[in-house]
Amino acid sequence: MKSYLCYIILYTLLRQTSAFTSPLTITNAIDRRTARRDVAMMDISDSTVADEADNSSELALLLPGETLRIQIGDVSASRKAWKKRRRNSSPILIPCSILGINREWMVRWNVMTLLHQVGEESPAADGAVAVSSGKLGRAYKKRLGGDLQAHADALGYESVESLLQALFDERIQAEYGVSTFVEPTHGNLMLMTALTRRQARNFSKSAGMVQFRPEVDDNQKMIHTGLASVRLSSSIGRMPKFTQEVLGAALRVSPYDEAAEKYQQGDEFNAFVYAYEGAGDNESPLLVLTADDPRGKGTALGGTGTFGSSTRVFKRRNNKGGNFQHDTYERELSNLTSGEGPISANVVAVSSHSNAVFVDCGVGRKRGKKYGGGTTKVLGMLRLEDIEGEMDFEAGDEIDVYIKAVSPQSGRFMVTQDSSIKNKKQKDLKMEKQADKRKDKLSSKLSVDITSVIGNEYDGVVKAQSKNGNWCYVQPIVGEGEGFDLPVGVASIILEGQDNDTSYSSGDSVRVRVEGIDEKRGQLSLTLLN
Numbered sequence: 001m002k003s004y005l006c007y008i009i010l011y012t013l014l015r016q017t018s019a020f021t022s023p024l025t026i027t028n029a030i031d032r033r034t035a036r037r038d039v040a041m042m043d044i045s046d047s048t049v050a051d052e053a054d055n056s057s058e059l060a061l062l063l064p065g066e067t068l069r070i071q072i073g074d075v076s077a078s079r080k081a082w083k084k085r086r087r088n089s090s091p092i093l094i095p096c097s098i099l100g101i102n103r104e105w106m107v108r109w110n111v112m113t114l115l116h117q118v119g120e121e122s123p124a125a126d127g128a129v130a131v132s133s134g135k136l137g138r139a140y141k142k143r144l145g146g147d148l149q150a151h152a153d154a155l156g157y158e159s160v161e162s163l164l165q166a167l168f169d170e171r172i173q174a175e176y177g178v179s180t181f182v183e184p185t186h187g188n189l190m191l192m193t194a195l196t197r198r199q200a201r202n203f204s205k206s207a208g209m210v211q212f213r214p215e216v217d218d219n220q221k222m223i224h225t226g227l228a229s230v231r232l233s234s235s236i237g238r239m240p241k242f243t244q245e246v247l248g249a250a251l252r253v254s255p256y257d258e259a260a261e262k263y264q265q266g267d268e269f270n271a272f273v274y275a276y277e278g279a280g281d282n283e284s285p286l287l288v289l290t291a292d293d294p295r296g297k298g299t300a301l302g303g304t305g306t307f308g309s310s311t312r313v314f315k316r317r318n319n320k321g322g323n324f325q326h327d328t329y330e331r332e333l334s335n336l337t338s339g340e341g342p343i344s345a346n347v348v349a350v351s352s353h354s355n356a357v358f359v360d361c362g363v364g365r366k367r368g369k370k371y372g373g374g375t376t377k378v379l380g381m382l383r384l385e386d387i388e389g390e391m392d393f394e395a396g397d398e399i400d401v402y403i404k405a406v407s408p409q410s411g412r413f414m415v416t417q418d419s420s421i422k423n424k425k426q427k428d429l430k431m432e433k434q435a436d437k438r439k440d441k442l443s444s445k446l447s448v449d450i451t452s453v454i455g456n457e458y459d460g461v462v463k464a465q466s467k468n469g470n471w472c473y474v475q476p477i478v479g480e481g482e483g484f485d486l487p488v489g490v491a492s493i494i495l496e497g498q499d500n501d502t503s504y505s506s507g508d509s510v511r512v513r514v515e516g517i518d519e520k521r522g523q524l525s526l527t528l529l530n
Helices: 002-015 025-033 046-051 103-118 133-144 148-155 160-167 170-176 197-204 426-445
Strands: 058-062 067-072 092-102 129-132 178-182 189-193 208-214 221-231 242-246 248-253 268-281 284-290 343-351 356-366 375-383 398-407 412-416 457-465 471-477 489-493 509-518 523-528
Touching: 058 103, 058 133, 067 248, 092 103, 092 208, 092 284, 103 129, 103 133, 103 148, 103 160, 103 189, 103 197, 103 221, 129 133, 133 148, 133 160, 133 189, 148 160, 160 189, 170 178, 170 343, 170 375, 208 268, 208 284, 221 284, 242 284, 248 268, 356 398, 356 412, 375 398, 426 523, 471 509, 471 523, 489 509
Parallel strands: 248 284, 375 412, 489 523
Antiparallel strands: 058 208, 067 092, 067 268, 092 221, 092 248, 129 189, 178 189, 208 221, 221 242, 268 284, 343 356, 343 398, 356 375, 398 412, 457 471, 457 509, 471 489, 509 523
16 A cells, blocks of 8 residues: 555656656656566556546456557567577567456456356256356455446446346357356346356466556446556465555567567557466566467457457357347247257357357247346357367358257256267266266276176175165175175176065175176176075
């Protein structure tokens, strides 16, 4: 806090001198005071300093691929990115200032990142990571200092729920794997991600926390205040403490072409976040940007006088009207059944974030009255592991798929190209998956080829009996001279001359015969002899 007050005092003194002629003069002055060698920091305008006393500023969670509006600083202060200066192949860092960010995309990225940070596996989302709109709003205010309702008002939405549904439509769902659905028990709006809990936490942990405030004359823009929130090194535990520090920024360009020479001081354009380094600029936070999307998905939009919207380049079809809304659909989501197919589908997007292909199978669902009523399209998710052959799909391709799983509550469905699931129920598919896992686990436990012991008889100990009494869990006892062990198996009760209602208890001694592998259960198959 003391350093921040000193920073404002220094700015006021500099404003009273005649030397303050360039928008980056304050940046260069602070560089000299703090011995910053080579990276210019964001300049703070009159309106920024005047507004610092209010509570309108909030933090934006910046991750690689986000788009910011920047201004090139002193090109002569450029340096190599790598510490070993003699490497000619090192990228060049050009000092720059962050001007601002599009409000809609800032809120969208903040919400996605918070979902990945605080979301938990939810039964309402069939085990997927999800979070309610209420919990999300509280986390947004506590962690970022912003208000989702204020953003909804500024962007022209009546409620936070309508804002979230607009932010995460089918297009965003296809690219980022984040979607909304209504929890049926209490009617709450929830957000769900296609990532696992571990993937979500890893995806969001590197986010930089950079401060912005609303533009007074334009609700679509957020202006950078020049500050970043940095976690104190001495802060540990679940309630970390943060401090505000001045943020440095640089544009990363290639040294092999004339990229470093084509930029001049004062140039403005959109750039992508490349990396955020908490101690990258002489132990101070540094934001590195690039003119090309670090994910390899396109080039940032240029132009002046605007922050643009999104510079995402989607692998998708060009649909007339720019949306996915239709009045009628060939299939209702609630009427889909597992094993249905083959169904002709159009590839809408290939998402590297979700490791999946999103396809249009002509499926729709009804939207609740609370959210405007009508119908909306539902895209099927085809995971890369369910694709037969090489993955060479592009937006617009037509492929045949089979319905793998349907989740009406969360409003989604999964598809596959595996034709073996045709006419199989979802319960059967789930049992087969469990059996495959058990067989893999069983193969790691077996120290002998199971085919070589089929028909052999062994003494055994009952571990448990099934509720219906048709089978028991039995541990075969193999002699020490055999040189191998057998795991617990499923023993069918077949006693000659007796009924099959005999009851067994844990610890009973029995005689069993090895039959092989129970394919349905994925376990060792035995027969109980006496």
